[in-house]
Amino acid sequence: MNSQIKKGILDLCVLALLEKGDSYGYDLAGSLARKVEVADGTVYPILRKLASEGVVSTYLQESQNGPPRKYYHLTDAGRRKLDSERDEWIKFCGEVNEILERGETGGKADE
Amino acid sequence: MNKTEYLKSLSNELGHMPYGDVKDIIQSIEEHFDEGLGEGRSEEEIAASLGDPKELAAEFKDGVKFNQIMKKRKRLKDYAGPDGRGRIFVILFNAFVGIECWLLLLAAIIAAFCFLAADLAFIGLIVAGLITGTLTEFMVPFIFLILTLACVAVFLVALLILGIKYYAKGLKSYIRWNKNIWNYGLGED
Structure with missing residues (x-):
């Protein structure tokens, strides 16, 4: 898929992953890369940007083995952003799909 | 590319970013390596799945640019004549x-x-x-x-x-x- 289109929506995907609960970079990278075709690294610039916007916050937590992990938490502002942008995206997708699908069948009907 | 090479290349590509930001970014990618190693993956494997360090650095830089633009915009919005x-x-x-x-x-x-x-x-x-x-x-x-x-x-x-x-x-x-x-x-x- 075109990387420009993908880039814009990945922020929202990361917010959605955090909606289920706090998580750390490596875990989020895996969850994202399993579903969407992106490099594991992609999640880190996004997390950084989201943190600087205040839609996610971070804290350190001890892990069972190894050094403490940096966890990401969806803030209230993040939840609001997610809710409104998710609705927008779903609506937009519906509209785009309608155009794309009608384009196909409509063209045939005209003949 | 192994862990050291990857981190070095990434920090070179980040170049002109403030030191604190570079340190922070390198730390998070280092943490990613350590988690992967803990799962038994090899350094080369993790480096390959992280993607090209050059592209990753560019994505980090884009994020910073975005923040600066937002900050400037906010400042201009709040701007109420010379202080x-x-x-x-x-x-x-x-x-x-x-x-x-x-x-x-x-x-x-x-x-x-x-x-x-x-x-x-x-x-x-x-x-x-x-x-x-x-x-x-x-x-x-x-x-x-x-x-x-x-x-x-x-x-x-x-x-x-x-x-x-x-x-x-x-x-x-x-x-x-x-x-x-x-x-x-x-x-x-």
């Missing part, structure tokens, strides 16, 4: 501290230049003396003296190159900082 306090601060700070500091550093650079010139002239004089034969009986000690002076010259050249580079860089960001306060006041940043 008298900011301007007084800029004038007083420059009169009593800023300009003096920069002149002092400039004087140090000029002094290093003079020192280098004297050093080179001294080498030239001794070499001339040795060639014309006036100093031949002291050949050995003078050769040692020349070597010492040459070392000093190399050191001074290196010092000057670095000094001038950082002086220019520092002065540029100092002027930017002043401009910011002059235009937008003391409030933010």
Whole structure:
């Protein structure tokens, strides 16, 4: 898929992953890369940007083995952003799909 | 590419970002490596799945640019005319501290230049003396003296190159900082 289109929506995907609960970079990278075709690294610039916007916050937590992990938490502002942008995206997708699908069948009907 | 190579390449690509940001980014990618290693994956495997360090650095830089634009936009939105306090601060700070500091550093650079010139002239004089034969009986000690002076010259050249580079860089960001306060006041940043 075109990387420009993908880039814009990945922020929202990361917010959605955090909606289920706090998580750390490596875990989020895996969850994202399993579903969407992106490099594991992609999640880190996004997390950084989201943190600087205040839609996610971070804290350190001890892990069972190894050094403490940096966890990401969806803030209230993040939840609001997610809710409104998710609705927008779903609506937009519906509209785009309608155009794309009608384009196909409509063209045939005209003949 | 192994972990060390990947992190080194990434931090090179991040280049001009503030040190704190680079440190923070490198730390998070290092953590990613450690988690992966803990799962039994190899360094090369993790590096490959992280993606090209050049592209990753570009994505980090894009994020920073985005933040700067947002910050500027917010500042412009809040902007309510020139801030008298900011301007007084800029004038007083420059009169009593800023300009003096920069002149002092400039004087140090000029002094290093003079020192280098004297050093080179001294080498030239001794070499001339040795060639014309006036100093031949002291050949050995003078050769040692020349070597010492040459070392000093190399050191001074290196010092000057670095000094001038950082002086220019520092002065540029100092002027930017002043401009910011002059235009937008003391409030933010």
